[in-house]
Ligand SMILES: Nc1ncnc2c1ncn2[C@@H]1O[C@H](COP(=O)(O)OP(=O)(O)OP(=O)(O)O)[C@@H](O)[C@H]1O
């Protein structure tokens with residue numbers, strides 16, 4: 425019942441997208457999965473067309489569970505069969521609490537430890553910013569998938585993340601995979617970035633496996649604006665987009681298969 | 686947008702080790718409602734596809750282009766099939782035109798440092814000059 429996270433200090437690289445579809449992939453295989461959005465933007469709800477769950481009530485956040493106001497079943501949302509999400513309200517405030525009160529941290533750890541009894545996989549979606557909450561949750565994570573954008577700033581994001589791990593004493597060996605995103609077979613920038621990333625990774629995170637790079641596919645954005653997942657068996661209106669969708673779901677499936685959690 | 690699960694199911698009822706058997710049925714649910722919702726996706730894709738990559742990398746492989754067959758083209762047999770693709774579902778021309786042709790044009794554009802759309806404009810002017818506006 426592993427706890428798996430996607431992380432990167434750089435924002436907008438595709439962490440949420442990657443872990444959301446990863447969770448859906450496992451749910452489709454009959455697993456029960458939980459995704460905790462440690463990012464209070466809760467954008468994972470949007471990806472699955474369920475942003476209404478974020479705004480419907482203001483008392484069913486992860487924080488409400490942590491302070492004992494709610495039961496676990498009252499703060500989970502089933503967005504696809506077998507796939508559950510939890511939302512956070514204000515992770516900055518939560519982090520301050522965690523810093524000030526040691527007992528809060530213990531509670532948090534025990535809570536997530538307990539979740540592992542109910543789910544086959546627990547995924548944590550992180551914000552790009554770092555906080556006490558991030559540190560604790562990264563520490564709880566058994567595996568960290570480091571998502572890296574294939575461009576110069578993305579590569580800086582990789583370096584920055586490694587630096588952050590060193591500074592915060594998070595084991596770099598927990599990074600089980602590096603997920604390069606934004607690949608294109610003939611464009612220079614992503615190809616160069618991939619090369620640079622391989623060299624860096626060899627030096628700084630030698631235990632991590634570099635996954636097959638995920639292509640930059642605009643169809644993902646189209647789907648996300650509609651709240652449709654790549655694993656929804658959705659039919660696109662025309663062949664061109666259908667082809668792109670098929671391609672990206674196939675690519676993602678292959679990557680997900682190769683990542684043994 | 687879609688509000689799939691109307692009701693919440695409680696995953697905390699039983700630990701997974703105990704719940705293993707029942708789970709199989711729960712998983713099969715499908716969500717049919719989303720099927721019709723796609724609208725206007727084409728427009729968005731347009732920009733991304735038409736964006737002319739400044740790809741000097743491909744300058745070298747350029748001569749190899751003709752070796753790769755254009756599989757989509759087989760249907761309209763004539764020699765000109767490279768240029769005129771008849772298709773009902775061709776919603777966005779430059780995005781769905783023959784891939785090899787598009788690639789060749791992009792490479793030429795990159796070499797000449799002009800935009801894809803400029804190239805097309807030039808081609809149209811030439812064609813009109815040659816054939817007249819009738
Ligand atoms: N393979 C891809 N091809 C094209 N676009 C993608 C791909 N993966 C993700 N995106 C797009 O990139 C944007 C950012 O994705 P996402 O929200 O998953 O990133 P993030 O790292 O979670 O961002 P944040 O740091 O804000 O949490 C979204 O618009 C998403 O649709």
Ligand SMILES: [Mg+2]
Pocket residue numbers: 439440441463467549550551
């Ligand atoms: Mg995110």
